[in-house]
Amino acid sequence: MQLGILGLPKSGKTTLFNTLTASHQATDKYSSSSQTNMGMATVRDTRLEALRDLFNPKRYVPATVQYVDIPGMKRGESAESLDLAKLKTVDALVHVARAFEDPEILHSEGSVDPARDVDTLDLELILADHTIVEKRLDRLDKAVKRGLTPEELRERQILADVVMPALESEKPLREVELAPDDEKRLRGFQLLSAKPILQVINVDEARAAQSPEELGIKVRPAVRAVTVSAPIELEISTLPPEEQKEFLSDLGLAAPSLDRVTRASYDLLGVISFFTVGEDEVRAWTIRRGTKAREAAGTIHSDIERGFIRAEVVHCDDLIRLKTMAACRDAGLLRLEGKEYAMKDGDVAHFRFNV
Numbered sequence: 001m002q003l004g005i006l007g008l009p010k011s012g013k014t015t016l017f018n019t020l021t022a023s024h025q026a027t028d029k030y031s032s033s034s035q036t037n038m039g040m041a042t043v044r045d046t047r048l049e050a051l052r053d054l055f056n057p058k059r060y061v062p063a064t065v066q067y068v069d070i071p072g073m074k075r076g077e078s079a080e081s082l083d084l085a086k087l088k089t090v091d092a093l094v095h096v097a098r099a100f101e102d103p104e105i106l107h108s109e110g111s112v113d114p115a116r117d118v119d120t121l122d123l124e125l126i127l128a129d130h131t132i133v134e135k136r137l138d139r140l141d142k143a144v145k146r147g148l149t150p151e152e153l154r155e156r157q158i159l160a161d162v163v164m165p166a167l168e169s170e171k172p173l174r175e176v177e178l179a180p181d182d183e184k185r186l187r188g189f190q191l192l193s194a195k196p197i198l199q200v201i202n203v204d205e206a207r208a209a210q211s212p213e214e215l216g217i218k219v220r221p222a223v224r225a226v227t228v229s230a231p232i233e234l235e236i237s238t239l240p241p242e243e244q245k246e247f248l249s250d251l252g253l254a255a256p257s258l259d260r261v262t263r264a265s266y267d268l269l270g271v272i273s274f275f276t277v278g279e280d281e282v283r284a285w286t287i288r289r290g291t292k293a294r295e296a297a298g299t300i301h302s303d304i305e306r307g308f309i310r311a312e313v314v315h316c317d318d319l320i321r322l323k324t325m326a327a328c329r330d331a332g333l334l335r336l337e338g339k340e341y342a343m344k345d346g347d348v349a350h351f352r353f354n355v
């Protein structure tokens, strides 16, 4: 899973990136960065940690998420932006909007107004998409003389009748409902306003516990929003775990930003985790919500999917409570599931297979 961090200049993108990926990329009050950063974040999951403590495995493998952090972009710069083009392949966008006050850090729009910046960025994505779609339509129009294939005809129709009107009325494509076939067609263009987006509102420490709605942010459909105080979270992330908790509760927060941002991204993308456990390895696997047992087995190895017989499944809460698989079996909580079973978030699975 890959997430792209973007936003206006100096909104705190790289500070957030550093927190999420435990990196040390340069941040600066005055000069704008021109560097793209990439890094991996470990998805912290207290359930998986509890399983690790039970099994004491040789290997502990939490899920990971990759983040791409691009330089800030000003209003009006999106259409031909090479930095923005780097986000074409990400699964979702993370927009960092500045809500913190700091007279030393100039805002490219002259004042701090996160609700306005959320709208501005949405519009930039729409404009970038508009440029791409317009070019494609031009090309298709020129090709009309030689005759369009049925596929090209359909594409032209969707772009001209649905996509263009949406973009022209400033509606992000993530809010446009399409038939699955057409959605697939559109996906080929890797349009940015079609991607799910997480709004991260970067606030002063004092407002860290306020919700985006309380800060006046209108949360549009297919969007999630969270508040963080990026520099504070960065500081917290370097503390030992016991001190982290205390610091967080002083701020009125239940979990560090890493957890909140990743959790929200998981929600946004409709992905869940299942776990495999044993003395060798305790590991998290990421799948789309609704994935069937057999396909889930395939994320571990294609042989297991091909030779799938059945899955032995127990929910992690039960295993953590009863401590051993044997106890779960005795309590009737270890279930045998077939290939059509829809995996649930937090399932601990052992797949039986035969190849």
Ligand SMILES: Nc1nc2c(ncn2[C@@H]2O[C@H](COP(=O)(O)OP(=O)(O)OP(=O)(O)O)[C@@H](O)[C@H]2O)c(=O)[nH]1
Binding pocket: 007, 008, 009, 010, 011, 012, 013, 014, 015, 016, 026, 027, 028, 029, 031, 032, 033, 070, 071, 072, 073, 100, 101, 102, 105, 202, 203, 204, 229, 230, 231
């Ligand atoms: N006071 C305050 N300063 C912040 C906050 N978040 C980030 N900063 C500071 O703002 C400056 C810019 O932060 P960066 O994380 O580099 O911002 P950026 O969005 O990556 O900037 P560009 O990539 O240049 O667009 C740094 O000096 C940060 O320490 C905040 O919540 N409060």
Ligand SMILES: [Mg+2]
Binding pocket: 013, 014, 015, 033, 069, 070, 071, 072
């Ligand atoms: Mg930066």
